[in-house]
Amino acid sequence: MHASKGDRLVVHGRIVGQHDRTAEVIEVLGENGGPPFRVRFEDGHETLMSPGPDTVVRHFPDKNDH
Numbered sequence: 001m002h003a004s005k006g007d008r009l010v011v012h013g014r015i016v017g018q019h020d021r022t023a024e025v026i027e028v029l030g031e032n033g034g035p036p037f038r039v040r041f042e043d044g045h046e047t048l049m050s051p052g053p054d055t056v057v058r059h060f061p062d063k064n065d066h
Helices: none
Strands: 008-010 021-028 037-041 044-048 053-058
Touching: none
Parallel strands: none
Antiparallel strands: 008 021, 008 053, 021 037, 037 044
């Protein structure tokens, strides 16, 4: 899994009724865009993540690409 600062990680709920959670990548700590990532969830909580198979990266284009 590779991500860049500003990308979003979508963590799918693992049990019935559990909602997906989205976190913004605020820092990439691994080599070549790999984990671990420092992320910030919607509620403001920040943590380090090494995402598992229940997580998807949503890449956001660089604002300078326009």
